[in-house]
Amino acid sequence: MPIYKAPVEEVLFLLNDVFAIARYNNLPGFADVTPDVLEPILAEAAKLAEEVVQPLNLPGDREGCTRHADGSVTTPKGFKEAYKQYAAGGWMGISSPAEFGGQGLPGTMTTIINELMVSANMSFAMYPGLTQGAIAAILKHGTAEQKKAYLPKLVEGRWTGTMNLTEPHCGTDLGLLRTKAVKQGDGSYKINGTKIFISSGEHDLAENIIHLVLARVEGAPAGIRGTSLFIVPKMLPNADGSLGARNAVSCGSIEEKMGIHANSTCVMNYDGATGYLIGEENRGINAMFTMMNEARMGVGVQGLALGEVAYQNAAAYAKDRLQGRALTGAKFPDKPADPIVVHPDVRRMLMTMRAHNEAARALVIWTSLQDDVAHRSADAAERQAADDHMGLLTPVIKAVLTDQGFANAVMAQQIFGGHGYIAEHGMEQFVRDARIAMIYEGANGIQAMDLVGRKLAKDGGRALQAFFNEAQGYIKSHDNEAMKPFVAPLGGALAHLQQATMWLMQNALAKPDNAGAAANDYLNLFGLCALGYMWCRMAEAAQAKLAAGANERMKAKLITGRYFMERVLPETAAHLARIQSGAGSLMELPAEAF
Numbered sequence: 001m002p003i004y005k006a007p008v009e010e011v012l013f014l015l016n017d018v019f020a021i022a023r024y025n026n027l028p029g030f031a032d033v034t035p036d037v038l039e040p041i042l043a044e045a046a047k048l049a050e051e052v053v054q055p056l057n058l059p060g061d062r063e064g065c066t067r068h069a070d071g072s073v074t075t076p077k078g079f080k081e082a083y084k085q086y087a088a089g090g091w092m093g094i095s096s097p098a099e100f101g102g103q104g105l106p107g108t109m110t111t112i113i114n115e116l117m118v119s120a121n122m123s124f125a126m127y128p129g130l131t132q133g134a135i136a137a138i139l140k141h142g143t144a145e146q147k148k149a150y151l152p153k154l155v156e157g158r159w160t161g162t163m164n165l166t167e168p169h170c171g172t173d174l175g176l177l178r179t180k181a182v183k184q185g186d187g188s189y190k191i192n193g194t195k196i197f198i199s200s201g202e203h204d205l206a207e208n209i210i211h212l213v214l215a216r217v218e219g220a221p222a223g224i225r226g227t228s229l230f231i232v233p234k235m236l237p238n239a240d241g242s243l244g245a246r247n248a249v250s251c252g253s254i255e256e257k258m259g260i261h262a263n264s265t266c267v268m269n270y271d272g273a274t275g276y277l278i279g280e281e282n283r284g285i286n287a288m289f290t291m292m293n294e295a296r297m298g299v300g301v302q303g304l305a306l307g308e309v310a311y312q313n314a315a316a317y318a319k320d321r322l323q324g325r326a327l328t329g330a331k332f333p334d335k336p337a338d339p340i341v342v343h344p345d346v347r348r349m350l351m352t353m354r355a356h357n358e359a360a361r362a363l364v365i366w367t368s369l370q371d372d373v374a375h376r377s378a379d380a381a382e383r384q385a386a387d388d389h390m391g392l393l394t395p396v397i398k399a400v401l402t403d404q405g406f407a408n409a410v411m412a413q414q415i416f417g418g419h420g421y422i423a424e425h426g427m428e429q430f431v432r433d434a435r436i437a438m439i440y441e442g443a444n445g446i447q448a449m450d451l452v453g454r455k456l457a458k459d460g461g462r463a464l465q466a467f468f469n470e471a472q473g474y475i476k477s478h479d480n481e482a483m484k485p486f487v488a489p490l491g492g493a494l495a496h497l498q499q500a501t502m503w504l505m506q507n508a509l510a511k512p513d514n515a516g517a518a519a520n521d522y523l524n525l526f527g528l529c530a531l532g533y534m535w536c537r538m539a540e541a542a543q544a545k546l547a548a549g550a551n552e553r554m555k556a557k558l559i560t561g562r563y564f565m566e567r568v569l570p571e572t573a574a575h576l577a578r579i580q581s582g583a584g585s586l587m588e589l590p591a592e593a594f
């Protein structure tokens with residue numbers, strides 16, 4: 001059986017030593033996460049993840065979800081009880097406002113806890129994950145009545161949520177969608193259409209499911225600007241909040257798929273279902289983006305979470321599996337062979353996974369703190385700067401962390417050799433589960449286009465400039481012997497990013513294919529710089545802790561950081577070279593040649 005240990009000490013290091021969470025005490029909710037509260041919350045979440053949720057991961061994958069003749073769906077054995085514990089613990093609404101039954105803690109806490117739950121069991125964690133997206137959309141765009149009717153139940157976990165965008169003929173290009181909404185005399189709408197690939201669309205964990213459905217109001221303009229978002233409850237709530245009639249929405253089938261077998265991916269049929277507009281007509285895209293930005297960060301965290309659990313299993317196996325002898329002579333002469341952790345090629349994979357995971361977690365926490373500032377600060381300038389940061393970093397986190405999460409799962413599987421390919425150890429499940437995160441919530445190629453096509457130039461490049469200013473300012477103010485192995489390589493990587501940005505400015509406006517051809521490399525180049533900057537921040541904090549006393553974890557941290565700087569960050573040069581080669585050979589073949 002695979003193992004999992006929640007990285008609580010890592011999280012505490014990041015919150016306390018790297019990002020000094022106490023500095024944010026002026027924001028609502030932050031004063032409540034004093035160290036004496038933070039540690040027990042994380043310990044509780046770790047216990048739930050390790051002892052309740054994780055043991056269901058492998059059996060849940062084997063059993064999968066079952067759709068019955070009446071359209072109902074049952075989740076694998078144990079899921080219902082585990083979900084009950086999750087909801088009873090208040091985890092769903094840990095960051096939701098107290099007026100709706102939440103605990104009002106920083107959103108950063110939810111992000112951190114979600115990493116733990118996904119590592120333990122990605123399929124399970126998706127049920128609450130989508131609910132949190134629905135809560136965010138209703139909070140931001142719902143009327144006071146809608147908030148009162150839906151939020152307390154969703155926050156309590158008594159009801160769950162979904163996001164219904166995709167249709168058979170449209171995924172990326174949602175402007176093509178056909179699901180129709182017709183306004184009724186009472187202000188509600190009748191919804192007709194079919195949605196596919198809807199995660200957690202039908203299940204037995206909660207008494208009601210609140211679908212957020214993107215549809216086109218009769219007579220609306222074509223394209224994405226003619227779409228509106230609707231709340232479509234599975235069970236229509238009565239005025240007193242109790243459950244009323246069954247709505248005309250049903251699960252037509254569940255998809256047979258590569259991974260996340262214990263999460264029900266449903267075809268959802270809307271046959272004249274009653275829906276309630278959320279936000280304004282034809283402005284569905286706004287509400288949808290609230291949900292999608294939330295979900296994109298969440299999916300980035302899935303990449304990190306699977307990369308972490310895969311690493312933990314590979315590291316344990318590498319210390320246990322005896323094969324061959326170290327190149328420098330037997331390290332364990334009393335054993336028939338050395339453990340494979342002595343081999344440099346196995347180390348390469350372990351160090352690559354570890355160096356990425358530690359920086360990725362820092363990037364997620366840094367950005368989540370900015371998200372909290374964007375939502376909770378009283379200072380408009382501070383809110384804007386934080387919002388800029390979020391806009392710029394969200395596609396990077398979504399794509400870079402999920403690509404690496406999958407790469408980590410494959411490397412971890414490789415460390416198991418043939419035992420990673422067979423099902424027994426659970427490593428092939430990590431590979432299968434990690435794969436979807438690169439595809440949904442906007443395939444990673446779309447994230448790259450979002451970064452290059454929208455985010456770079458937005459507001460005259462203000463967000464990118466702020467990132468450069470911060471990283472370059474950091475390099476200048478940390479130009480000392482101890483920090484040189486970190487800030488010098490970061491300086492080189494940032495120079496590559498600057499050259500790539502200049503090249504795009506000079507070559508992409510007149511030739512948009514140059515932007516499209518560069519997008520994936522630019523996103524990865526940006527991601528490496530962001531992760532490199534995180535390593536600088538962590539190295540500084542680790543050096544300070546070491547100066548205060550011996551600390552094996554901090555010594556290991558600095559070695560891992562050096563590995564990233566020496567062996568991962570140099571990839572920026574290859575990305576730059578590819579960007580500067582332009583769209584030429586990439587676009588030259590006519591479509592018929594493929």
Ligand SMILES: Cc1cc2nc3c(=O)[nH]c(=O)nc-3n(C[C@H](O)[C@H](O)[C@H](O)COP(=O)(O)OP(=O)(O)OC[C@H]3O[C@@H](n4cnc5c(N)ncnc54)[C@H](O)[C@@H]3O)c2cc1C
Pocket residue numbers: 163164165166169170171172173196197198199200257265436439440441442443444445446449
């Ligand atoms: C298991 C699973 C769960 C899902 N959960 C949900 C859910 O809960 N709710 C929901 O609404 N949807 C969900 N989806 C759908 C998912 O979000 C879509 O599959 C995804 O957005 C891609 O859409 P598509 O499959 O139609 O691919 P397409 O849009 O057909 O894209 C195919 C390929 O072409 C590329 N491409 C397309 N257009 C462009 C362009 N302009 N520039 C560059 N490249 C482009 C894409 O990057 C992709 O690689 C889920 C899917 C799966 C498999």
